[in-house]
Amino acid sequence: MSLRLEWNNEQDKLEIAESFIAKLEQILQIAGESEGITEGEVALTFVDDAEIHQLNKEYRGIDRPTDVLSFAMLEEGENELEIVFEVESEEELDPFSGILGDIIISVEKAQQQSEDYGHSFERELGFLFVHGFLHLIGYDHQDEEAEAVMTAKQEAVLQKAGLVRT
Structure with a gap:
């Protein structure tokens, strides 16, 4: 097993080039290596503002679109049920084995923010992706x-991937 990216494009507002997916795979490898994570799967979905607005409202209770949402598979909230799998032998794995979680990015927000910050759309998508990945593995930004810490880690990954601010 290795660190893998599975992706899906559920929007038609902006094109996501196949060549850019290779850049996101590189970002995942760099971020994983810097955090000592060499195995697992990250599911990435590109959506529009309407879809991420609905998800943000449903899962976070915030009634507006956002740029990125992360849903960690290994995160256990106080009201979540523990999933128990019965297996016949120790060789059997549970169906969620190795899945780190889901990252959902609004391409419309990414485009808007890239213009606001004066850098490329690709850099903004890369930033949102690594930001989401860090959330999947337990980082947060609730205080300064x-x-x-998150900002430094994000910038280091983006620098290594060649997605610098211009």
């Missing part, structure tokens, strides 16, 4: 110190 935690935000500084």
Whole structure:
């Protein structure tokens, strides 16, 4: 097993080039390596503002579109049920084995933010992807110190991937 990216495009507002998916796979490898994660799967979905607005409202109670949402598979909230799998032998694996979680990116928000920040659409997508990945593995930015840690990690990955601010 290795660190893998599965992706899906559920929007038709902006084109996502196949060549850029290779860049996102590179970003995943760089981010995983920097965090000591060499195995697992990340599911990435591109959506429009309307879809991410609905998801943000449903899952976070926030009635507006956002740029990125992350749903960690290994995260256990206080109201979530523990999933128990019965297996015949120790060689059997549960169907969620190795799945780190889902990242959902609004391409419309990414385009808008890339214009607002004065950098490329690809850099913004890369930023949102690595930001989502860090959330999947437990990072957060609830206070200034935690935000500084995340920001430094994001920038280091993007620098290594060649997605620099211009």
